[in-house]
Every structure is written in structure tokens, then in C-alpha cells.
Amino acid sequence: MAELLQSLVTGLTLGAMYAMVGVGFVLIYNVTGIINFAQGEYLMLGAMTAVTLVAAGVGLPLAFLAAVGVAAAVGGVVERVAIRPARGASIETLILITIGVSITLNGVALLVWGVNPRRYGPFTAGPPVELAGAALSRQSVWVFAFTALVAGALWWFLERTTSGKAMRACAMNPEAAMLQGISSSRMSLYAFLLATGIAGATGMVLVPITSASYNMGLPLALRGFTAAVIGGLVSPLGAIAGGLLLGVAEASAARFVSSGLKDAIAFAVLFAVLVLRPQGLLRLRLASRV
Amino acid sequence: MSWPWRLAGWALFVLAGPALLALAGQVPFLTSGRLVFLAITALAAVGLCLIMGFAGQVSLGHAAFYAVGAYASGILTAGYGVPPIVALLAGMVLAGAAAAGVARAVFRVSGHFLAMATLAFGLILYYSLGHFRTVTGGNAGRGGIPKLAIGSWEATTDTRMFLLCWALVVLGVLVARNVVDSRTGRALRATGASEVAAGCCGVNVVRAKVGVFVLGALYAAVAGSLYAHYVTYIAPEEFGLLKSIQFLVVATVGGLTSVWGGPVGAVVLVLLTEASREAIPLFVEGATGPYELTIYGLVLVVVLLLFNRGIAGGIAHAWRARGRGGGGDPEPLAEDATGRPVPREVAP
Amino acid sequence: MTLLRTVGLTKRFGGVTAVDDLSIELGDVGITALIGPNGAGKTTAFNLLCGVLPPSSGTVEFRGRDVTGQPPHRIAVLGMARTFQNLELFGDMSVRDNVMVGAGAHLRGGIVSAALRLPRHRSDERAARERSDAVLERLGLGDVADRPASDLPYGLQRRVELARALATDPALLLLDEPMAGLSGGEAAEVAGAVRAIGVPTLIVEHHVETVMALSDRVLVLNFGRLLADGTPAEVRADPAVVEAYLGAEDAA
């Protein structure tokens, strides 16, 4: 029982990470129609920025803001310089451009920060929290809190603010949105800023768990994307649910099938979802389309 | 285009191989081994161009079929003493069967989803290669693979291997041209323009797409087999996501809608990245790996922004525009649904 | 002999029944017109016949075979060809290539014979090309065979669609408003061509007078249901038709 619970706790922690990355995919995909392969690199930028600042003695809150700022700034510039000019290009060209951006950011990070992974400790020190025999690290609690915060903030932004509603309108029907005077170009920029900013913040929060290194982005991006697809690729809340499900599936596969095959199983889930239910496994009522 | 032009184009293409070989060793980075890999990559990329440019299916899992070819060759020759050429054919059969299965499952979805389904397939195979050690040698890989031999002729030297690979590239482009210029090719272009109308004209859309997907996978399988026999050692890391992306980059930069996209993309990318690799240290002292990575990424983005038809596609387009402007081109090039040209021959 | 038979053919979209319990039978001669007011379900009926849409219920039998729910390409190979109300040409391909797609319908040679240029492929290509050129000549399109289809004027594009359908060597031709958007002279040309072809034809048309002159038999559809079935004269005299359709038109 305790072991099962431990797998669940582990899975949920992983899942919360995947969920946060998945949210970024959904935001950008809905507004621009692009699968942003570079999504993981913004997470890396946030993590590396934070780790550098913390090592230089900057406090965690300031490091958090800087992580968000750097990631979003780079995201905005990339959108204007590389994504916007290619608007209307074919799917494969757009995919490749984001891959090219990903490779470039990787190389720049390698130049700036070198190869060694770095890390800072948990936000709050102390022994793991005990949950009916299962251990939950303190940083995992922070990650859950952060996930909940982002989910809530996104809901509020998309449902309650003018900009958020405009973004949703743009996602649902770009032509109609344009007639309403909503600029799709501006919305695309906003979506990139929002998604990359969230990625930067996520990276900062994850450092105590994952460490920060120049090549941390791609594996997380792949799983974040899987989470988004399981959630139907249309709603941020769906992506969060998808991420949690994927994390639990991965941890269970490692525990009960084979830890050497867990990733094959995770991607088999993705394959099955894509082929059998491309609209996503989860079609939650609460998961309103962005 | 009239036949002398066409013939000249092919002659130029065929001669490009020996010409590159003559340059090997003259240009600092152009080793004979790099040329072999260039040809192998080009061959796989021709297959990817067929899948993406003509069947309209984005594939991020091309390396999976490359892996099937390589492992079939590696396991059969090193493990069971099967002659390389038989193993190569076995690899093609296996890859074809796998591709048919994947295609049937995957063609229910389209666009990004299809790309991700092929990506997932590639990753599943990649992790499986590492896991099932008794069959594949696991992550540590499998060595002792013999050099490619056809009868008593053995590809023992790089020169022989490259010429063989280049011959296969030429043959591959020829076959691709034949398919594009056939009922299947017309059917696929028609499907791109109007799937409903194509169906009502008797085009079995699914079969045509599956057929081309399988054909494209065969190219990758042959390329994988060549790789295994050339390097004589295979390990999963060679066949992961990065390889699929590399094929995609080569095919896209070369031009997806042109059968020439594979070789053009491979040559251009190798020359460009290697030349820039040579050039960077002239400006930044001690510059190595990280700079190359950055430059590669930037080159990729810039090329894609500048030539969104790919290089071969762009040349063909320019040639066609010239022909139209002069009114001297009696047989206009066909275009596929998205308005990208489908050249039957490349401008010399 | 019966060429086409439908029994209780029905198609619902959500709460709307576009085609309602349609049972018709066509012999293998002559020209049959399918008429009805806008939204009567004519195009939907066409789509059900040639497999573009699966029916909600009911069956379609073509040349003695049950083809209900079969994909369009299989029905096309059996010998049903169609044109579209809004042109569905392969615009960037040449006129000849458009027609050759149709001409390829009955060829069996696949990707392998094409890839290797086997003799099979050569003879196939030759056959398809000869048939295409014959059809193009017959419809007066020989001069424009090498031009991209989208470059042609509208009237010629209509004719290319007809040529493409004919190239499949159909046993039954479904024409969805073939005269829409044509001038009087062009419409008359098309009508003449259809007459001359001699293939059994089911035609949806808006120009009621043209249809009456052209057809051997007229089916009238209203709100998805078959309202009348008979010779042009009989239909014209049918009070229900006059009220539902002709009358409305007259009033307008």
C-alpha cells in the first residue's frame, strides 16, 4: 500500500513538471497553430538564469522574476524574428524552425554556462513530508503549489480578463477575432510571452529537483508535449490533467513493468492516444478551450 | 524541359559523386568517410522527401526505419553469418512491413498529430533497442559487422563504399522520379488538391499514401544497412530522435517536393556546416563544439526563412519562372496542392 | 436492367434529415434529372450514392452489388463517375494530368511497376494517355491539354471535369449542376455533349427548362423526400410538384 502510494506520489511530482511544460505547448499551439519544439529551452533558460543569480547571492524571489523575464524576453524576440516571418509556411517548415531555434538556444546556453549541471537546494529545507508511509519531498510540495497557482492564474486570465478573452477568441476563430479588431499578430506575441514566461518560472522552480543544465530542455519538452496531447491539445487544464496522468503512468510502468522500458511505455501511450483518440483521452468539462 | 537539358542534369548529378570524391582530402574537412555518410544521409532523405513532399505526411520517426535496416543487417550478418546483401534485403522487407503497419495506424490522423505519432514510434523503437539486450546488444551496441560484399566484390575501402552509396543515391532518385511521374504520383498530387475528387476518380488515397510511406521507409532501411556495414558497429544512440531530425533537416533544406531534395540537402548542409566550422576559429580563438551547435541552429533557421521551398525546390521554381517569362518552356512543371512545384527535372 | 437502386436511403445531420427514405431505381439507358428546390437534398443524395458520405440508414446497390458504406474510390472503379457543383479540379496539374488521374482508375499497375518502370507500367501509361487524349479531343480540349487546369476559363474548367469523369469509363455519370455559371451558349454546348456521350446519366440541375428538354425521366426531391417520378411531361403536370417547386418558382 505504502509502495503504491509512493509510486503515486512520485508520479504526481513528475506529472506536475510535465503539466507545466504541456501548458506552454497548448497556449502556443492554440493561438498560432505551431508545435513549439523549443519550449523546453525556455525552461532551461529560466533554470540557468536562476541558478546563476542564486549562486551570485541573489534571493529566490528576485531569481524567480529574472527567470520569467529572461525566458519571456527571449521567447518574444524569437517570435518576432523567427516565427512571425515564417507565418503561412508549411507545417514541416514551422516545426523545423522551432527545432532550429531549439538547437541555437542550446548552443548559446552551452557557450554562456558551460556543460556542467548546477543546482540550488530546496526552497525550504527539511525532511520529506510523510503521507501515509509515502515520502514527499518539500520541493515537490512547492511544485504542486506552483502548478495549482499557474492553473488558477491561467483560468482567471483566460476567463476574466480582456486580453485573455481576446486570446481565446483568437484561438477559436481567428477570422472572427480579426473582425472584432483583435490583432492575431499581437495575440501570437502574447501567447509566446505567456508560454515562455511560464516555462521560465517552471525551470526556476524545478532546479532543486532536476538540476539545471544546458541540455535539460528536450526530454522535458517531449514529455510536456505528450501531456498536452493526452489532454487534447486544446486546453491548459487538459494539459495539466494529461501531465499528471503521464507522470503516474511512467512511475507505475517503472515500478510494475520495467524501469528500462518505462519511456517506451510512456511513448506507446502517446502513440495509442494519437492513433485511437486524437482528440485526447481527457475531455474535461472544466477544460475550456483556451 | 527538353531532353538535352534533362540528360545534362542527370549527367551532372551522376558526376557529382566522383567530383566530390576528387575533392576529398583537398578540402580539409571533406574526408572520404564524411562523403560516405553524406551519401547514406542523402539516400534516407530521398525517402523522406517522398513521404513528406508527395504523400504529405510529416514524419519525425524516419530514423526508426533506418534502425530496422541497420539492425537487420547487423544481427543477421554478425550473428548468423547471413551474406550482407541478403541481410540488406531482409532489412528492407522488415522495414517495409513495419512502415505498412505504422502507416495504416497513423494515417487516421494528420498534420502535427501525425508528426508526433511517428515521433512516438521512433522513440518506442529506440528505447526497445536499448532494452532487449540479447537481441540487439543493448545500449552497448553490436560490433563485428562485416563490410558490405556483393559476391566477390567487397566495399573494403571508403572509395568503393562511397561510389556504391552514390550509385544507390542516383538509383534512388531515379526510382523516386519514376514514382512521382506515374499514376501513383499523379494520384497523390490529385489527393493533395482535392481528396474527395481524387476518390471519385478511383484513387485509393490510403493505399497510395501507404505505398509511398513504405517506399520511403525502404530508402531508410537501405541507408541503415549501408551504415551498419560501413561503420561495422551499431548502437541505439545513432538511431534516436536526433537522427530523425537530421534527416528532416536535410530533406527540408534540400526541398521536400523535389526528388533531388535529398542529395542537394545533404551536400549543402555538410558543406555549409563544415565550412562554417572551419571559419569560426578564424574569428573566435579556440572556438569548438558549442559554436558549431549555435551556428548549425542559426543556419537552419535562416535557410528555412529564406528558402521555404528548400533549395532544390527554389531552384526549380526559379527555373520555371524563367521558362515562363521567356515563353520558351513548352512543358510547364506540375505543382502540388500547396502551390509548391513538383519538378520532374532539376535545372542544371 | 437495373443499374442503380437505393432502398430507404436516409441521411441525418444532427436533427436535420437531409435525405429521407429515398428509394429509386435507374435503368442503364438515358438521362435522368434530379430536381428540387434549394436545400431539397440533391447534392447530399449524390454524396450518398458515390460514397463521399455514409448513409444513416438504407442501402445503395450499383450494378447488382451492395456498395453501401463503400469508399468513393471503390464505387468509382465499379463505374460511377461524377462532377462537382463547385469545381474540384486538381488546379495545379495540367489538363491532361487531370484527365489521366481519371483514366488511371481501372489500371492495376502499382507503385512497384512504376518505380522500376516495368513493361506493365509503360503499357499502362500508354493506355491511360491514349484514352485521355481521345476524351480530350472529343470534348474539344486538345489544344489546352498541357496547360494547368486552373489557368483555363471557367467554361473550359467545367468541361475538364466532365472529361476527367468520362476518362474513368463510367457506367453511370453523376453530374452535379454541370451548367451552373455558364452562359446560355455554353450551357447548350454542355447539354449537347451530355446527349452525345450516350452514357446513362443522373443530372442535378437548376435550369428547369434545360433539364426538361434534356431528360428522359425526372425525379423531384423536396425536403429530402421523393415527391414525383416520371417523364418530364408527367412531372410537369403533377400538382404536388407544381405547388412545391414549379409553382414557387413561377411565383418568384
Next chain:
Amino acid sequence: MTKTARLILAGALLLAACAAEGTGDQASPTSAEAPPATIDTGTADAADTETAEPTTEPAGTTEPAGTATDTGATAAEGDPVLVGVNIEQSGPASVQGEAYARAVELLARQINDAGGILGRPLELQVVDNATDQTEAVTQTQRLVDDGAVAMVGPGTSPTTLAAMDTILSAGIPVVSMGSADAITDPPADRPNVFKTPARGSLMASEIVAHMGEQGIGRVGLIAVNNPYGDSGVTAWEELAAAGDVELVGIERFEATDTDMTTQLNSLAGAGAEAIVTWAIPPGAPTVRRNAVENLGIELPMYFDAGAGAELFVELAGAAADGALVIHPRTLIWDQVGADDPQAEALTEFGSAYTGEFGAMSGFAGYAWDALGLLRTAIEQAGDTEPEAIIEAMEGLGEYVGVTGTYEITDDDHQGLGEGDLVMLTVEGGEWRPAE
């Protein structure tokens, strides 16, 4: 001369291709018949004669003659001795690659300051294989084409094994930093290949010996899911098959994974008395952290040498304390007694490396020894001919390196044995010999 030969050859090839009829796709096989052998000889000739040509100025060259003439009492003169360094400066193994690059460049500078090799300046050509098997092959070939008389690297097993065919046909002495035994075994099939890291089997049996002293018999293994981890799994499976140890479970994780609690739970649940981790950072420190901080597992935890160095301590933080790592003495270079036979070598390496780069790296020593071995062999051979260097390598006797004392023979191209590795532990963030 070679250039003209090649131009003529190119012309011949073109003619051969032109002579073939039709569209020409049959041309290439025809032309493949005659010329190939000549091209290869041409390249080999170039390798020997073109070393001095300024046009082959390679990427990442450490300054060759300059420093030597400035400072050296015995100024190095004549053609430089070109040694290729084929390492992983980017890609998954870049952590190792960086340490390798630092070590060889540092040693090369020292060698040149001391008068070079054979009185000639040592020139390093450092190339990046990006941890990519294809690149490993082409970069090896490139170094050979540019005239390298020997090669250091590649730095991992897959890159080395992929380049093996090229290495064997090139025939120049190569010292790899890869871990797999297949790199040097059997030496009869690998006449010119050597490697500096200890065999996986040696590390595993040293760990088992340590366990025996503690009365531990049941072991759980957790290994990274890559070639490095596979080499550990193989070594432990062999030990278990021989009855030296009981394996209660083997768990794997991906190199990029960030949470191994599930695997650790499985092993602890299976009744392991100790947990052995076979991985490099960041995986290895994450395992330690998960066990200590997340799960509170108090079993002894052993790590192989790959866990290495400051990254382990940095990434595992306080949890690093108490971890047991089987390792060469490089990590405790400043703690060995003066009577230790390695003392001098370790001090020289340790002070130079930490003086230049701050912290010690567990990987750096392998590259340092690789270049050191080659330098000594070349000096002994008195020649840069491949056969002479290889013969000298096999006849070095006891070579005291920083990784251990190598005894390379024609039967053993690795050369480390019992006593070269020590069990280390972390105390307050510092490396100490374990009890």
C-alpha cells in the same frame, strides 16, 4: 605530387563516368572497379608528408611552438608532433569532454614548456565529435588525414566503438577514455587501441571485496540506461553468475531522468543490503539525493568511478556525505602519503589542474594519462612511426599515471589492476578514503 596524382585520378573518374552510357546511373559501379586503392594510398601519403603544411592549420590547436621557444631552456624545434584529440565537447557526454579537453591542453602546455617531444613541439588538434557516432568516425579520419601520429579519445564507449573500424585501418596508436572492455579486448584484434579507465569488472570486484568486509551479500543495482550503465550491468551479472554476490534486482533510469525514487523503492523492497549505482552525473548524485532526502534509505550505497568528483558533491549537496565511490586516487591527490608510488604524479597533476581550473574532475585524469602514456611511448620509441609507438607502449613496463600504475603488455591494453582503485567516501563535502 600527391595533389597532381589526385587531380589525375579525379579526371580519370570523370572520364570513366562519362564513358558510361544512357542516363548514367550505371556509371558509378563501373568506375568503382579500378581506382579506389590508389586514393587511399594517396591519403596515407598525405598524412605523412603534409604535417608541416601551414594550410592544415587545425581547429582548436593549442599554441605549439610559441610558448616552447619563449620559456624552454631546451627549445623545441623542427616539425611539430601532431597528436589528435577526439572528444565529446558537446552532446550528452560533454561533461566528460570538457574535463578531457582541459587536461590534455594543460599537459600539452607542460610538455612544450619542458622542450616538447623528441625535441619537437607537441601540437594538439582537438576536435569535437559531439557524442555522435558518425562524427566520431569522420573526426577520427580527419585527424588521420591531417597527419596525427597518435590519437587521444574518443571519450566514451559508443563513440570509440563506432570509430573502431577507422582506428584499426588507420593503424595509429589510439588511447580511448571509454569504459567498455570491448574497446581493448581482445588485444589481438585491437593491436593499436588502448584505454585508460579501469575495466568495469575491476571496479565491480573491488566493490564486492569492500562489501565482503562489511558482510554484505545481497545487492541491488541501479544503472543508467545507456552504454555506460550496460557495462556495469554486464559486470555485475557476471559476478552474480560466478556466485560472488547475490543480485536482488537491476533497475534502470534514463540519463535525463530526474527522479529515481521508484527504482530505489523497488530495490529496497526486494531486500537489498546495499545499493550499487552505475552512472555519471547528474544521474548518480540524483540517485543519492533521492535515497537520502526523499526516501530516507539508510543502506550503504556504492558508486562506480563515473559518479566522479565535484559534480557529485555539488549536485547531491549534503546528501553526498557517506556515499562510497570506487575511484582512482585522483580525487584524493593531495591526501596520499609521500611513500605512495603515485604521489609525485598525483601532485604534479592535481596542483596543476586545480591551480588552473579550481576543482578536480574525476574524468580529467583519464585524458591526462592517455596523453602522458603516448608522450612517454613516443619518447621511448624515438620515432613517430605507429608500429614503433605501439611497440613502445607494450614495453613501457610500469607506467605510473594518475589513474594508477599501468602495466600495458601485448596481452593487456588496459593495464590497471588490483590496488589501483581505492574506496572513497564524502565527509563534509570533501573526498576521503573510506574505512
